[in-house]
Amino acid sequence: MLFILIPVSIIVIIAWFTDTAAAGLRVLNAGVSLTNSYNITRDIPYGSESWQKLDIYRAQDADENTPVIVFFFGGGWSWGDKKYFEFVADSFVRKGYTVAIPNYVLYPKGKFPQFVEDGAKAIVWVKNNIEKYQGSADKVFLVGHSAGAYIAAMAAIDKRYLHQAGEDMLFIKGVAGIAGPYNFTPKAQEYVAIFGEENFEIMKVANHMTGGEPPMILLHGNGDTTVGRFNQETMVTALAQGNVKYKSVLYNDDITHTKILLKLHPWFADKVNVTEDIDIFFKTLD
Numbered sequence: 114m115l116f117i118l119i120p121v122s123i124i125v126i127i128a129w130f131t132d133t134a135a136a137g138l139r140v141l142n143a144g145v146s147l148t149n150s151y152n153i154t155r156d157i158p159y160g161s162e163s164w165q166k167l168d169i170y171r172a173q174d175a176d177e178n179t180p181v182i183v184f185f186f187g188g189g190w191s192w193g194d195k196k197y198f199e200f201v202a203d204s205f206v207r208k209g210y211t212v213a214i215p216n217y218v219l220y221p222k223g224k225f226p227q228f229v230e231d232g233a234k235a236i237v238w239v240k241n242n243i244e245k246y247q248g249s250a251d252k253v254f255l256v257g258h259s260a261g262a263y264i265a266a267m268a269a270i271d272k273r274y275l276h277q278a279g280e281d282m283l284f285i286k287g288v289a290g291i292a293g294p295y296n297f298t299p300k301a302q303e304y305v306a307i308f309g310e311e312n313f314e315i316m317k318v319a320n321h322m323t324g325g326e327p328p329m330i331l332l333h334g335n336g337d338t339t340v341g342r343f344n345q346e347t348m349v350t351a352l353a354q355g356n357v358k359y360k361s362v363l364y365n366d367d368i369t370h371t372k373i374l375l376k377l378h379p380w381f382a383d384k385v386n387v388t389e390d391i392d393i394f395f396k397t398l399d
Contacts, residue, residue: 134188134371138197141378145200153199154246159215159238160231164222167215167235168195170202175211175247180254180286180395182210183239187259187292187374190228190307191220200378204388205256207379211248213239217264225308225316226274232264233274240284254395255288255327258374259340262293263318266329266348271321285327287398289391292333292373294340295319296347319351328358330394332387334368360394 152175155168171179182205186193195214202212215235217228240250257265268274269288275281295318299305308316315321329352333345345361352359364373364385375381377388 134192135197138200141375142197142199144380145203145378149199149203151203151206152247159235162218162231164216164218165231165234166195167213167238168202169211169213169243169246169248170199170206171211171247172206172209177244177247177249178252179209179211179248180252181213181239181243181248181250182254182256183213183215183236183265185217185232185255185257185261185264186214187257187261188219189303190225190260191303193219193260201256201258204377204379205392208388208392210254211243211246213243213248220303220307224306225312226267228260229264229267229271229274230277233268233278236268236285237275237278237280240280250284252286252399253284254286256291256391257289257293258291258377259293259370262290263295266290266293266295266318267321269329270318270326282327287395288327288329289394290329290331290345290348291377291387292337292340292370293318293331293344293348295344297341297344317347319347322351322355322357324355324357326352326355326357328394328398330360330362330391332362332364332373332390334364334370334373336364336366336368337370337373339370358398362390 151170151172153170156166159165159167184201186198195216198214205212217231240253255265269285299308331345349361376385
């Protein structure tokens, strides 16, 4: 394991900061693939559009009682692919979960709220079909990083999206948001185009809190200069006012927007272990 771990860790960090995120993630996932012992089913359609596909990862001994995580990746709603995030699935499968990672529409092909609609459709598909893939429909959790955290939170909190997809939100056991931009007002032209000025109020997740939402754990790094801490602070205030069970975690100044994602995997986790913190919270909800 050490033979694989040391080179992959170094190459991922170098590639991330000197080339592209995709290059770093490819290296990391190649290392994970060499050591995995789980079953993978790729490119399962959850809708009729070409991008509406998901991958499912589960342990060889998983069964119909295994809790399920639907993970939404980040990328500013304009970048990303499920294939880059096998390392996240690996992290949670090690903790005893079956994991589904969906793709969703990206800008400029899609704009708000289409990516949230895709997220809700994927969640409902998982609820209705996961027992075929060794997972429990009664134990569905959502996890997301950055733009993916926004999608997970909005799909769980704004009741319209799951209703449109054919369900209500009562089946979601819990949500983990990692460095999510839940409540920002777009200023960069790309984000103005993605959300539209007419949607600047309805796009904010906290504005849809009514009480009765699923329990949430929110995690953020104090060294994150990409997504402001106020996003999490605004969510915490709304959750508290709605009497929703929650936990807020703020990591130290060394934890940036990128590092908090890498800290999901045990190869990078140390005193900061994001997967462990999420797993502990989710286990309190059983």
